[in-house]
Amino acid sequence: MSSMENSNETSMNRFFLLGLTNIPYLRALCVLMFLIIYIITLSANLLLILVVKINAKLQTPMYFFLSNLSTIDIFFSSTIVPKIMAVTLSQDKSISLMDCATQMFFCLGLGATECLILAVMAYDRYAAINKPLHYTTIMNKRFCIGMAAGCWLISFINSAIHVYLTFQLPFCRSRQINHFFCEMPPFFLLSCQDPYLNEVVMYISAAIIGVCSFILTLVSYVHIISTILKIRSTAGRYKAFSTCASHLAVVSIYYGTILLMYMRPHSAYSPEVDKTVSIIYTVLTPMLNPIIYSIRNKHVKNTVRKKMNELVPGFMKIIFWNHSD
Numbered sequence: 001m002s003s004m005e006n007s008n009e010t011s012m013n014r015f016f017l018l019g020l021t022n023i024p025y026l027r028a029l030c031v032l033m034f035l036i037i038y039i040i041t042l043s044a045n046l047l048l049i050l051v052v053k054i055n056a057k058l059q060t061p062m063y064f065f066l067s068n069l070s071t072i073d074i075f076f077s078s079t080i081v082p083k084i085m086a087v088t089l090s091q092d093k094s095i096s097l098m099d100c101a102t103q104m105f106f107c108l109g110l111g112a113t114e115c116l117i118l119a120v121m122a123y124d125r126y127a128a129i130n131k132p133l134h135y136t137t138i139m140n141k142r143f144c145i146g147m148a149a150g151c152w153l154i155s156f157i158n159s160a161i162h163v164y165l166t167f168q169l170p171f172c173r174s175r176q177i178n179h180f181f182c183e184m185p186p187f188f189l190l191s192c193q194d195p196y197l198n199e200v201v202m203y204i205s206a207a208i209i210g211v212c213s214f215i216l217t218l219v220s221y222v223h224i225i226s227t228i229l230k231i232r233s234t235a236g237r238y239k240a241f242s243t244c245a246s247h248l249a250v251v252s253i254y255y256g257t258i259l260l261m262y263m264r265p266h267s268a269y270s271p272e273v274d275k276t277v278s279i280i281y282t283v284l285t286p287m288l289n290p291i292i293y294s295i296r297n298k299h300v301k302n303t304v305r306k307k308m309n310e311l312v313p314g315f316m317k318i319i320f321w322n323h324s325d
Helices: 002-012 024-054 061-089 097-130 132-138 141-166 184-190 196-230 234-262 271-295 298-324
Strands: 014-017 094-096
Touching (some): 014 097, 024 061, 024 298, 061 097, 061 141, 094 097, 097 132, 097 141, 097 234, 141 184, 141 196, 184 196, 196 234, 234 271
Antiparallel strands (some): 014 094
């Protein structure tokens, strides 16, 4: 009797992620694709952090926040992608309640931090273009560190509240989660209690963090574009806009998918749509961010080129010496 109770208690503390697909060759293809994306994500973001660290010209508020963004993307991807690959390959698709809560906590916390950091980066571009004479005073080191720390702190407090409320729900239906990681909307479907409070808190949180961040970004860019249009020379307008183009691209991709995911009514929930949207902002966006920011940035490209030129001759010398011996 006690062994049956223990077995039931164990199963009640575990959930089952259905993953992406049950077709064997598609599973192998998915894992290979996610592995390549994960390697590119880690490499690109680590490289960007390193470049900012070693290039004195990049010791500016913009690149300080960009380093924060790369750090978020590394942790975000590491929280999601290895678990996706494990669930897709493994026969055992179960995940413990504690592991699920931990994954949800970091996903929500890192996602919210990214929203806020993107808004702060928009304000940084506004200060640089609209108030160039006061830029260094406004975006001083103390202010930048305080803003970054505030973004991280607010986001993870918000995340802790959501995780606590989610796992207070009674899950008396199926323990199968039609998703590839632990996210709030699929859990609401498993609850035998109306998740009304959870949804209200989720919408309030999305409005305060997501929508307010988006509005701050939008207002910043309305002022930026207005100032750029007043610049008489075409070269001057192009130069000013090029400093914002990368950030605008990242903002559009990220906010678009996040708002689609969290601002829909419960009745409009679709597992397949949510899986697709989730892949964009949890897997693809962390890989694309450093590429988007680096591809048009001459300082980043020049630093990478310089370091590669230093490393390759050194590597060739090592090979040559070993061959001579």
